[in-house]
Amino acid sequence: MEQDSSAxxxxxxxxxxxxxxxxxxxxxxxxxxxxxxxxxxxxxxxARERNPHISLSTVYRALRLFKKMGLVEELHFNEEHHHYEVKPPSQHYHMVCMECGKVIEFLSPLIGRIVEEVNREYDFTVTGGEVSLVGYCQECRSQETRTEAKLDE
Amino acid sequence: MEQDSSAxxxxxxxxxxxxxxxxxxxxxxxxxxxxxxxxxxxxxxxARERNPHISLSTVYRALRLFKKMGLVEELHFNEEHHHYEVKPPSQHYHMVCMECGKVIEFLSPLIGRIVEEVNREYDFTVTGGEVSLVGYCQECRSQETRTEAKLDE
DNA sequence: AGGCAATTGCGAATCATTAGCAATCGTGAA
DNA sequence: TTCACGATTGCTAATGATTCGCAATTGCCT
Structure with missing residues (x-):
């Protein structure tokens, strides 16, 4: 089972x-x-559902390790904390709706072209990267109930 | 002077x-x-060089305000804290060297094409975004003194 | 000029993440 | 298979970035 293959x-x-x-x-x-x-x-x-004694430290340590081992990728959205996902479930990128927070994944061959371009033009060896677009999804765009939040409120 | 134009x-x-x-x-x-x-x-x-009494809270509040006003852009590199820059000094993107931390800015018309593609394919209205590539710059690539840091050390 | 709400400064609070350390447990060698 | 040693865990406390609460100030409209 999966446990074994992961092992x-x-x-x-x-x-x-x-x-x-x-x-x-x-x-x-x-x-x-x-x-x-x-x-x-x-x-x-x-994790606690399976092992109630597991510690949050262990989670962070494992994430750091997996990242260093190249098994997972750390993503930086608009937020204060990070997200992780296995890598590479095919190179794809993210688009976050500013209204509802939904994240849509997309992929585009153009990104590979950009990487090539950067490698060539700037003599930089790209090993990874992140593309995060923000905007509004179709649903949120249609409902005009876009309650503009004031800063201090 | 600049103070006035900013005002x-x-x-x-x-x-x-x-x-x-x-x-x-x-x-x-x-x-x-x-x-x-x-x-x-x-x-x-x-800021403290000019106004020793200014508070860090004020800095954060102003950044949050400027961001909301669309005057500055918040960037998310690999780190725990954010970076800011005025927007738009022309739409450009970043490439971070994992060895020395240097940040190179680049621009590519391909990115505009990606945005169009996303708008069209996923019915998403893109209002902004970030592209952060990581890798190694030419200088760091040449020196083979790439001391691989172990995780716990 | 005067008043009120927006803003500031300060310190304490919060949130995510990391560090310290003794107890535990994989794992490679005997 | 057993052992021993060092890697890993689970605590709890520490850190770093960012936000909050609130009384004291101060822009700005009239």
């Missing part, structure tokens, strides 16, 4: 000395099966 | 009831003249 997966890309623990297996499994991006707290919440 | 600039786009204060003028002036992106702490440091 092999993890072990295969571990650096020497790195251990495969049940916590890491659980967390990686959760992120893998979480169709899309999740934040640390969501992962923590789901 | 006119600010007043012109203020909502009714919004005030033009010396603090806001100072802060906006600093961001405008800060060729490129700066973070809140850097702005605070520079």
């Amino acid at each position: 092999a997966y993890l072990r295969a890309r571990s650096l020497p000395g790195q251990r495969v623990t049940p916590q890491r297996l659980l967390l990686l499994g959760l992120i893998r099966r979480a169709q899309g991006h999740v934040d640390a707290d969501e992962i923590y919440r789901r | 006119a600039y600010l007043r012109a786009r203020s909502l009714p009831g919004q005030r033009v204060t010396p603090q806001r003028l100072l802060l906006l002036g600093l961001i405008r003249r800060a060729q490129g992106h700066v973070d809140a702490d850097e702005i605070y440091r520079r």
Whole structure:
């Protein structure tokens, strides 16, 4: 089952000395099966359903490790906290609705072209990246109940 | 002088009831003249040189206001804190070197094409966005002293 | 000039994330 | 298979960035 395949997966890309623990297996499994991006707290919440004693520190440590191992990608939306997703579920990018917060994923061959261009023009070796567009989705655009929030209120 | 032009600039786009204060003028002036992106702490440091009593809260409040007014753009790099820059100094994007942290700005007409594509394909009205590529710059790529930092060390 | 609401400064609060440390548990060698 | 050592965990406390609460100021409209 998935636990096993994660174990092999993890072990295969571990650096020497790195251990495969049940916590890491659980967390990686959760992120893998979480169709899309999740934040640390969501992962923590789901992990506790399976292992009520798991610690938030462990979640953060695992995320940091997975990121360093290249297994997951850290995303920076408009918010104060980060989101994570397995990498690469094919290179895709995000579009966030400023009204309802919905995140739509998209992909475009043009992005590969941009990366090439940057590599060439600026002599920079691009290893990853993020494209986050913001705007309004169709639903939110149609309802004119766009209550403009004042700053201090 | 710049103070005055900023005053006119600010007043012109203020909502009714919004005030033009010396603090806001100072802060906006600093961001405008800060060729490129700066973070809140850097702005605070520079602002104190001119007004030692200015408060960090005021800096954050002004940034939030300027962002809401559309005067500055908030950038999310790999870090825990945000960066800001005046908007739009022409639509451009960023490339961060993972080794030395240098940020290179670039622009590409392809990005406009992506936005159009997204608008069309997903019925999403894009109002802004961010493209952050990461990789290694030429200098860091050449020095093979790429000391790989272990996670816990 | 005068008054009221917007803004400031300060300190404390909050939120996400990280660090310290003793107890535990994978794992490679015997 | 067992052992021992070091990697990892789970606490809890610390940190760093950002926001809040509130009394004191101060733009700005009349």
